Amino acid sequence: VATAFRAGAAAAVPLAVGVAPFGLVAGAGPVAEGFDAWSAIGLSTIVFAGASQLAIVDVLAQGGSVLVAVLAAWTINLRLVLYSASLAPYLSHESTRRRLGAAYLLVDQVYAICITRWPADGGRTEERLPFYLGIASLLSTTWIGSTAAGAVAGPAIPDSIPLDFAIPLVFLVLLVPILVDRPSVAAAVAGGAAAVIAAEAGAGPVSTIIGAGAGIVVGAIVDARSGP
Amino acid sequence: MNRMWTAILLIPPAALAAIIAPALLRPEGRLDLLQPTLVAGLVAAAVAWKTRNVGLTVVVGIGLLAALQRF
Numbered sequence: 001v002a003t004a005f006r007a008g009a010a011a012a013v014p015l016a017v018g019v020a021p022f023g024l025v026a027g028a029g030p031v032a033e034g035f036d037a038w039s040a041i042g043l044s045t046i047v048f049a050g051a052s053q054l055a056i057v058d059v060l061a062q063g064g065s066v067l068v069a070v071l072a073a074w075t076i077n078l079r080l081v082l083y084s085a086s087l088a089p090y091l092s093h094e095s096t097r098r099r100l101g102a103a104y105l106l107v108d109q110v111y112a113i114c115i116t117r118w119p120a121d122g123g124r125t126e127e128r129l130p131f132y133l134g135i136a137s138l139l140s141t142t143w144i145g146s147t148a149a150g151a152v153a154g155p156a157i158p159d160s161i162p163l164d165f166a167i168p169l170v171f172l173v174l175l176v177p178i179l180v181d182r183p184s185v186a187a188a189v190a191g192g193a194a195a196v197i198a199a200e201a202g203a204g205p206v207s208t209i210i211g212a213g214a215g216i217v218v219g220a221i222v223d224a225r226s227g228p
Numbered sequence: 229m230n231r232m233w234t235a236i237l238l239i240p241p242a243a244l245a246a247i248i249a250p251a252l253l254r255p256e257g258r259l260d261l262l263q264p265t266l267v268a269g270l271v272a273a274a275v276a277w278k279t280r281n282v283g284l285t286v287v288v289g290i291g292l293l294a295a296l297q298r299f
Contacts (some may be wrong), residue, residue: 021283051244058241058247075243077237163291168251168269169289175244183234184241191242192249199250200259208246215242216235223234 004127008134011117015109016142023143025166026050027150032163033061037151049107049142051174052077054167055208062203072205075212083111090118091132094151106138116139140162183223191215264296 023044030040035057043053052073074076084103091099113135118128157163181184195211203210239243240294252269253259260266 018282021286024287025282034232055243055247059299072243075239078239082236143288158299160294162290162297165251165265165268165290166286167295168248169245169272169276169286170282171248172269172273172289173282173285175241175281176273176276177280178241178244188241188245192245195246196249196253196259199254206230206290208243212239212243212247213247215245219242220231220235220293223237223238 001127001130004081004130005134005137008113008136009130009138010115011131011133012109012135012138016138019109019139019142020146022050023146024150024153024168024215025170026053026143027147027152028154028163029150030057031151031154032166033057036059039181040151041144041148044144047073048104048143049080051089051112051144051171054170058167059205059208062205068205068209072208080106080186083108087111087114087118088123090114090128094129098129102132102136105133105140107136107139109139110135114174118146126216130161182226183228186222187215189215191217264293268293268296 001032004103027037027040028055030043043056045055047053055072055076056069059072060066083106087106088099091102094102109134114128114132117131121127124140154163177189179188191211191214193211194214195207198207198210247294248269252266255265257261265266268289271292272285275281275288
């Protein structure tokens, strides 16, 4: 069991290297928008989902309500529902309580490792949860630690450096690799255009939700037309 | 059920673009296509596409915007 835990942590090392810069932004971003360092660290601990955290900060900084911020966060990380459903069969031998605990730690990188390892693990089911926790503990400490570093170091950066621009840039890095087919490109183009139009019309922070909704509808139409 | 999966898979591109587009096209709160934020954003998008690297994209984007704002 301890071996499986260490194997998980070892498998997560390359991905943790990629997580750290994102964590710095997740720490510095909220502070640049006027939140205190503990809010940034709290978001990284409780929400534990980078894109959703930045979306929450983005909405609140524009004066949006908590409800809109929560909706934006849910919208962006709804893909975790898919990850969770896809991993659940591999952990069906564990108790519900343990699976719920594991679900809290689920992020893109954990999913990416487990979904490639578990189908080929020869049915050694008792090693799966420790392996998962090994990955998650390395990633979560990296994530929370780099958030704290970003939140503390962020204010030392002079105003002439537009730190708040990091938020759309991080989303850009997340967006580019998922533009894989016509429906996803259509969803992004329509989502972006609708959000800009809604914002121009005075929708404020709600324009993100309006844009996302419009993008999903247009993407689904393109998907239905491009065949089975 | 398949339809629902399709819709869920379309959420990330739609939602991410809905956050990015206003940030790049109306940085001062109104539509403006001739400003440094859009230029820096497009260059950063090219870097993101080529490298998929969060750190590099953020550094290039912020560095370019800071440089352009100085002129």
